[in-house]
Amino acid sequence: MPKGQIRKALSGFYYVQDGEQFIQCRGRGVFRNRGVNPLVGDYVDYEVEGSSDGTITIVHERKNALVRPPIANIDQALLVFSLTEPDFNPLLLDRFLVVVESFNVEPIICLTKTDLITESEMAKIRPFINDYRAIGYQIIETFKDDEELVANIAPVLKGKISVLAGQSGVGKSTLLNTVLPSLNLKTGIISQALGRGKHTTRHVELVEVCEGLLADTPGFSSFDFDEIDKEQLSYCFPEFRAVSDSCKFRECLHISEPKCAVLAGVQSGEIKAYRYKHYVKFLDEINERKPRY
Structure with missing residues (x-):
């Protein structure tokens, strides 16, 4: 039986890429009966x-699988944050990091x-950047009309399925407008292959970029903790995860428990x-969440 990957979903149709061809597909009714909806990114x-x-x-x-945007099998999320206008916000960045x-x-x-910030302002932010790098996060620094952006981001996108995320005004559109034309992005490839006009409806679509796939979508639209349990939260902090096995209690929440390796690390x-x-x-926010039934 032929196999492929859903690259686009629109109006009940799924556009499956199999080699060089695109097949317009419907989902069988059995999926609806089982509560399974095919998603962009699914292998089918x-x-x-x-x-x-x-x-x-x-x-x-x-x-x-994500809900907003509805997409599956994501490898990585590019979290776009500005250093100014709006100001760099470590609390918001950590919220994004935890959800991802x-x-x-x-x-x-x-x-x-990075071109709009003064040296004195950058001196205050640089320690945070160094901290996140030390934790293990990969960081790309850029600015509008950055001639090095494509060279820096192309290896990151290669061989991966990626989505973009970030608050309004941080430069997501500028980044896309810089990167995508430079990589000769063929956003209309599916429409051309099927002989149909381009749709103007907002939808999720995976497009080929530098030997990888990028979701042509506004990105995450929700960064709450509705799907995160309190026991799971610490595992979303890599530096906590690295030492938590040394905690005395297996389900340590790292608040006031004796012989907590995380608290020792903070000290x-x-x-x-x-x-x-x-x-x-974030833990307080999860504890105050209304129970789910």
Whole structure:
């Protein structure tokens, strides 16, 4: 049976790429009966019905799936944050990082507007950048009309399925407008292959960029902790995860428990105090969440 990947979903149709061809598919009713909806990014089996039409018969197991945007099998998220206008916000960045980590998606931090910040302002932000790099996060620093951006970001995108995320005004559109034309992005490839006009409806689509796939979508639209349990939260902080096995209690929440390795790390300076403060804030938010039934 033919296999492929859903690259676009629109109006009940799924556009499956199999080699060089795109097949317009419907999902079988059995998916709806089982509560399974095929998503962009899914690897599927399909049956051919005509020259360019088919029916999806099997959705293969996913490694992750997002709700907003509805997309599956994401490898990484480019978290776009500006250093100014709006100001760099470590608390908001940590919120984004935690949510991305909770979906088993690798975060890549992209800092924009580096040309609009003074040396004294940068001196205050640089320690945070160094901290995140020390934790293990990859960071790209850029600005509008940055001639090095494509060279810096191309290796990051290669071989990966990526999405963009970031608050309004941080430069996501500028980044896309810089990178995508430079990489000869063919946004209309599916429409051309199927002989149909381009749709203006907002939708999720995976487009080929520098030997990788990038979601042509506004990106994450929700960064709450609705899907994160309190026991899971600390695993979304890599530096907590690295030492938590040494905690005395297996389900240690790292608040006041004796012989807590995370608290010891905070006291020694190995774990940054502001990161721990953010963790406590997020944990309080989860504890105050209304119960789910």
